[in-house]
Amino acid sequence: MTAAEPWQIAEIPGPKKALVVTKPGVVAAMIKRAKHPILIVGHVAVETDLGDKKLVDYIIEFAKKANVPVVATAHIIGEFLKRGYEPAGFMPAVDIGNRLVDSDWMGIDSKGPHDLALFIGLPYYMEWTILSGLKHFAPNLKTITLDNVYHPHASWSFANISMEDWMENLKVMMEKFEEGGT
Amino acid sequence: MSRKGVNVKIDELKTDVGLIKNLELSFGKLVEDKWAEPMGPTPFPSLTTLREWDMKLLQRYKPFYMPYCDVCCLCTFGKCDLTGNKRGACGINMAAQQSRIVLLACCIGTATHIGHARHMTEHLIEKFGRRTPLDVGGLNIKAEAPVTRLVCGVKPETLGDLEEVLDYAETQLTHLLSVVHTGQEGSNIDFESKVFHAGMIDHIGLEVADIAQIASYGFPKADPEAPLVDLGYGTVNIEKPVILCIGHNVVPSVGIIDYMKDNGFDGDIEVCGLCCTAHDITRYYKRGKIIGPISWQLRFIRSGVPDVVILDEQCVRADSLYEAQKIKAPVIVASEKNCMGLPNRTNDPADLIVEDLVNGKAPGALILDSEKVGEVAVKVALKVTPLRKKFKTIPEVDEILRMAKECRQCSDCRRACPQDLHIPEAMKAAAHGTLTTLAELYESCVGCGRCEQACPVGVPIHSYIVKAGEKKLKEETYKVRAGRGAIQDVEIRNVGSPIVLGEIPGVVAVVGCSNYPRGGAEVAEICTEFANRRFIVVTSGCSAMSAAMYKNEEGKTPYEYFTGEFTSGCMVNVGSCVANSHIAGAAIKIANIFAKRNLRANYEEIADYIFNRVGAVGLAWGAYSQKAAAIASGFWRLGVPVIVGPHGIKYRRMLLGRADRKEDWYVYDARTGEKVYVGPAPEHLFYTAETKEEAMVMIAKLCMRPNDTFRGRSIKLTHYIDLHKRLYGIMPEDIPLFVRTLADIPVTMKDEIVKIIEEKGWKETVIPDPTLLPRMIRKRKE
Structure with a gap:
C-alpha cells in the first residue's frame, strides 16, 4: 500500500492533507508538548482485536500514560467503566466535533479550550468527515489520528499500516510517555 | 379551489343592445373558495416568507459543517481552495459553500418528487379525468392534503386541483435552484433557511404524488388493516415468468397488472418489485411481491429469476440494463427521466417490439406509454421465459x-x-x-x-457474497402490511392528547433508504424495541421493508404481531417514499384536529405547535439519497428532529443543539409572556448516530418536548434512562436538564435521581405553555 493514500480510496480531500507520521515517538512528543489535549474514542475500539486484547485496552493504557482526558463516543462508555477506567466524558461523535469548533468551549474537563485532539476508533468515514469539520472550522486546534489508516483531514496521521505495526506504534508511544520529558 | 386559464371566445352574439363580434376574454385565475376556514397569514409562501421561523430554529440548532471536499468546482473561476473557511473567487466561504451544496442536494430531491408528482397527476388526469375526487380515506379523512392546506392555503378536491399546487411547487423550486448559482446567496444561514423551504416544498410533492395515486388507483385508504403482502426473494414462484419492476413510479407497473388481469394472465406471471415501486405494486395488487430494498437490485437480477426488467424512475442502478443483458432478460424503460440509451419504441406496434426483445435483436426498449408497457412486458415474459431458462450470473x-x-x-x-x-x-x-x-x-x-x-x-465479489449467502437469500419469506396511506382523523383524535401530554412516549418514523451500517436487521430491532415500549412506530420506503425482514420465535414479522392502527405500540407502514407526506400530515393533523389550531396557510403556528408539543422523531438509518435529504429538511422546518445512520454524516452538515448552553433553551410561556428555561428538548434537529445503541437512546431523548406533563415527562424519562442504562451501561449524565419539577421523576427511580440532580445543583422550574412565537403570547407581562 502506498504511504499517504486515504484508506477508502475515493475519499480524496483537497489541497491540505495530513502530514504522515512515520515515527510514533513524534506523536508522543506532540502530545507531551500540547497544553490541553483530548482523546476521542469511537466504538470500533471495543470491537477490534489487537493481539490478545481489544484496542480499547491499549487506549486505556495509552490515556493513563499520556495523561490525556478521554471522550467515549457512541455507547461504549460502559466498556471503559467495566475496565475500571473513567473517561472524562462521553457524548456522540458529532457533539464532540461540534464543541471542538467552538473556540469558547472550556473543554471536556472545564480546564480551557483544547489545542490538540486525538482520534481513534471511529468508523473511517465518520472520522474523515469530523476531522474535515475541524480542519476547516477549528483553526486553533491540531488533530492527530491514532488509527492505522491514513486520514487526510487530520493535521497528522499514520499511513495505512498493518495491525501488527499499529500495535507496535501504540506500544512505542506508551514507552515514550513512561520515559517522561518532552 | 381556483381554476387557471379560463378563456371565453364569442365569434358573434346578437343582443338587444347590438352585435358583438370576435370577443375574446381571458381570465388568469378564477377563485372558487369553498373552504370556510379563514385564510392564514402565509398562503403560497415565497423563499423568505417563513425566514424568521427558520432563523429561530437555526439560532438554536446551529449547523456543524463537515466538508466533503476542500474545493469548489462549480464555475470556471475554480477550482477554488476554500480550506480553513477561505473565500473563493466569487467571494463564497466554506460554510456558505457547504450549505449551498446541501441546498443543491435538497433541490435535486425535491425536483425528483415534484417531477414524479407532476407525471403521476398528468397521467391520472388523462386516464381518469380532472374531476376525479381526492378520496384518500372516505369519511375517515377530512383533511385530504394537510401539507398542501397548511402551506398553500388551498383545499384540493379533485385531481385537477393538484395542478395549481404543483405550479406553485415548481415555481418555488426554480427559485431555490437559482439560489445555488454563483453570485447569488452569500450567507450560510440564509442558504439553510432555503434548505428548509426546499424541504417544505418537497413535502408538497410527496403529498400530491401519493394522494393522486391513492385516489385514482384505489390503494388502501387510510386502512389500518391494509392487507399483509409477501416480501422476499423466497416468496417468488420461480417456476413462473417473472416481471421485475424497479424504481418509484408505479404507473408502468399498473399497466402490466391491468394487462395481465384484462387478458386472463393473472396468476400465470409473477409481478414483483424492488424499492418503492414494489410498495405501490402491492398497494394496487395483493398478489404483487416485494423483493426487498434498493440494495437487493444486483443480487436479484444476477440470480437470473427476473425474465423481464422494467425500469421506471429514482434509485434505479445505472447499470441495470447491463446487468439484465448478462442474464439475457429484456429491459423496458418506462420513464422519460431514465431512458438508458435505448431507442424510443413508444409508437411502434407492440408485437414488433415483443419480437425484437424476445429474439434478442434489441436488449431493451424505451416505451413511454404505460398500457403498451403492460402489453409488451407480459407478452415478452411469456415468450422469453422458456428461452432464457432463468439464466443467471451468480457462479457455482x-x-x-x-x-x-x-x-x-x-x-x-x-x-x-x-x-x-x-x-x-x-x-x-x-x-x-x-x-x-x-x-x-x-x-x-x-x-x-x-x-x-x-x-x-x-x-465478481458481490456475486460470490450472494452465492455464499444463498441459503439466507432463499429463506427470505416475510409479510409486510401494504402501505396504508394517511392516518385517520379518529386515530389522531384518539392519540392526540396522550402524544401532546407525553403519555404516549413518542412517535418514531423509521424511514428512508437501505445504506445501513450493518444490514437491515438493526432497523427491525429498533422498530420492535420501540413498538414494545408502546411508542407509535411508523415506517415507509426501504426501511419499511427491512423492518419486515425479521421474525419472532413464532415465525411472525413485526407487521403481523403489532397493530396497523396509528396508536400506542403499533407498526404502521404508510407506504412508499411519497407516503412520507402522511407522517408529516399526521403531525400537522394533531395540531389541527386535536388542538384545533387553524390549518389554512398557518405554517409557523402549526410548526411551533409540533416543535414544542408533538414528541415525534424521524430515523433514516440508511439514508443515502438527495430525496432523503429533502424529506428530512421538510421535517426540520416542521420542528421534527431527524436522526440518520453513520453514513448520513456524508450529508456534510448537522443541525446540533448545545445542551451545555443554557441560554439556547428558553421559550415563551404563552400564558404570561415570561421566558422559561425548558432544557434541551429536543436537543438536536439533524444528527448522525454512530451505532444503533446510540440511535435508540437518542430516539427516546429526542421525543421529549417542553409541553410534556409531569406524567408524560416521567414516562419519557423512564424510557430514556432505561435504554441508556441497558445500552450504555450507566445512568445518563444529563437527567437534571430534563427534570423540571420533582413530579417529573419516574417513581421507581425517585431516590436515585433526586440524589443525582441535587448533587448537580438542580433547580425547579415551571412547565410553560411553550412557544417560540411572540405573537402567540396571550397576556403580555406588564
Missing part, C-alpha cells in the same frame, strides 16, 4: 473456490467497500475451501458492487 461454488485462489490479497476491494467489509480475509478462506466467512458478509453488504470495480483481477 466450485468456480468461487477456484477463482478465490486468484485473489492477490491487495485489499482494494475492502478499501472500496463503504462498509469496510473484510473481503480479503473471506477470499482467503474461500481459497482454502470454506465459504462461511464470505456468507457472513451477506447481511452487511449494501449491494453497491464497488468491490468488483476495484478488483484488479476482475473477481
Whole structure:
C-alpha cells in the first residue's frame, strides 16, 4: 500500500492533507508538548482485536500514560467503566466535533479550550468527515489520528499500516510517555 | 379551489343592445373558495416568507459543517481552495459553500418528487379525468392534503386541483435552484433557511404524488388493516415468468397488472418489485411481491429469476440494463427521466417490439406509454421465459473456490467497500475451501458492487457474497402490511392528547433508504424495541421493508404481531417514499384536529405547535439519497428532529443543539409572556448516530418536548434512562436538564435521581405553555 493514500480510496480531500507520521515517538512528543489535549474514542475500539486484547485496552493504557482526558463516543462508555477506567466524558461523535469548533468551549474537563485532539476508533468515514469539520472550522486546534489508516483531514496521521505495526506504534508511544520529558 | 386559464371566445352574439363580434376574454385565475376556514397569514409562501421561523430554529440548532471536499468546482473561476473557511473567487466561504451544496442536494430531491408528482397527476388526469375526487380515506379523512392546506392555503378536491399546487411547487423550486448559482446567496444561514423551504416544498410533492395515486388507483385508504403482502426473494414462484419492476413510479407497473388481469394472465406471471415501486405494486395488487430494498437490485437480477426488467424512475442502478443483458432478460424503460440509451419504441406496434426483445435483436426498449408497457412486458415474459431458462450470473461454488485462489490479497476491494467489509480475509478462506466467512458478509453488504470495480483481477465479489449467502437469500419469506396511506382523523383524535401530554412516549418514523451500517436487521430491532415500549412506530420506503425482514420465535414479522392502527405500540407502514407526506400530515393533523389550531396557510403556528408539543422523531438509518435529504429538511422546518445512520454524516452538515448552553433553551410561556428555561428538548434537529445503541437512546431523548406533563415527562424519562442504562451501561449524565419539577421523576427511580440532580445543583422550574412565537403570547407581562 502506498504511504499517504486515504484508506477508502475515493475519499480524496483537497489541497491540505495530513502530514504522515512515520515515527510514533513524534506523536508522543506532540502530545507531551500540547497544553490541553483530548482523546476521542469511537466504538470500533471495543470491537477490534489487537493481539490478545481489544484496542480499547491499549487506549486505556495509552490515556493513563499520556495523561490525556478521554471522550467515549457512541455507547461504549460502559466498556471503559467495566475496565475500571473513567473517561472524562462521553457524548456522540458529532457533539464532540461540534464543541471542538467552538473556540469558547472550556473543554471536556472545564480546564480551557483544547489545542490538540486525538482520534481513534471511529468508523473511517465518520472520522474523515469530523476531522474535515475541524480542519476547516477549528483553526486553533491540531488533530492527530491514532488509527492505522491514513486520514487526510487530520493535521497528522499514520499511513495505512498493518495491525501488527499499529500495535507496535501504540506500544512505542506508551514507552515514550513512561520515559517522561518532552 | 381556483381554476387557471379560463378563456371565453364569442365569434358573434346578437343582443338587444347590438352585435358583438370576435370577443375574446381571458381570465388568469378564477377563485372558487369553498373552504370556510379563514385564510392564514402565509398562503403560497415565497423563499423568505417563513425566514424568521427558520432563523429561530437555526439560532438554536446551529449547523456543524463537515466538508466533503476542500474545493469548489462549480464555475470556471475554480477550482477554488476554500480550506480553513477561505473565500473563493466569487467571494463564497466554506460554510456558505457547504450549505449551498446541501441546498443543491435538497433541490435535486425535491425536483425528483415534484417531477414524479407532476407525471403521476398528468397521467391520472388523462386516464381518469380532472374531476376525479381526492378520496384518500372516505369519511375517515377530512383533511385530504394537510401539507398542501397548511402551506398553500388551498383545499384540493379533485385531481385537477393538484395542478395549481404543483405550479406553485415548481415555481418555488426554480427559485431555490437559482439560489445555488454563483453570485447569488452569500450567507450560510440564509442558504439553510432555503434548505428548509426546499424541504417544505418537497413535502408538497410527496403529498400530491401519493394522494393522486391513492385516489385514482384505489390503494388502501387510510386502512389500518391494509392487507399483509409477501416480501422476499423466497416468496417468488420461480417456476413462473417473472416481471421485475424497479424504481418509484408505479404507473408502468399498473399497466402490466391491468394487462395481465384484462387478458386472463393473472396468476400465470409473477409481478414483483424492488424499492418503492414494489410498495405501490402491492398497494394496487395483493398478489404483487416485494423483493426487498434498493440494495437487493444486483443480487436479484444476477440470480437470473427476473425474465423481464422494467425500469421506471429514482434509485434505479445505472447499470441495470447491463446487468439484465448478462442474464439475457429484456429491459423496458418506462420513464422519460431514465431512458438508458435505448431507442424510443413508444409508437411502434407492440408485437414488433415483443419480437425484437424476445429474439434478442434489441436488449431493451424505451416505451413511454404505460398500457403498451403492460402489453409488451407480459407478452415478452411469456415468450422469453422458456428461452432464457432463468439464466443467471451468480457462479457455482466450485468456480468461487477456484477463482478465490486468484485473489492477490491487495485489499482494494475492502478499501472500496463503504462498509469496510473484510473481503480479503473471506477470499482467503474461500481459497482454502470454506465459504462461511464470505456468507457472513451477506447481511452487511449494501449491494453497491464497488468491490468488483476495484478488483484488479476482475473477481465478481458481490456475486460470490450472494452465492455464499444463498441459503439466507432463499429463506427470505416475510409479510409486510401494504402501505396504508394517511392516518385517520379518529386515530389522531384518539392519540392526540396522550402524544401532546407525553403519555404516549413518542412517535418514531423509521424511514428512508437501505445504506445501513450493518444490514437491515438493526432497523427491525429498533422498530420492535420501540413498538414494545408502546411508542407509535411508523415506517415507509426501504426501511419499511427491512423492518419486515425479521421474525419472532413464532415465525411472525413485526407487521403481523403489532397493530396497523396509528396508536400506542403499533407498526404502521404508510407506504412508499411519497407516503412520507402522511407522517408529516399526521403531525400537522394533531395540531389541527386535536388542538384545533387553524390549518389554512398557518405554517409557523402549526410548526411551533409540533416543535414544542408533538414528541415525534424521524430515523433514516440508511439514508443515502438527495430525496432523503429533502424529506428530512421538510421535517426540520416542521420542528421534527431527524436522526440518520453513520453514513448520513456524508450529508456534510448537522443541525446540533448545545445542551451545555443554557441560554439556547428558553421559550415563551404563552400564558404570561415570561421566558422559561425548558432544557434541551429536543436537543438536536439533524444528527448522525454512530451505532444503533446510540440511535435508540437518542430516539427516546429526542421525543421529549417542553409541553410534556409531569406524567408524560416521567414516562419519557423512564424510557430514556432505561435504554441508556441497558445500552450504555450507566445512568445518563444529563437527567437534571430534563427534570423540571420533582413530579417529573419516574417513581421507581425517585431516590436515585433526586440524589443525582441535587448533587448537580438542580433547580425547579415551571412547565410553560411553550412557544417560540411572540405573537402567540396571550397576556403580555406588564
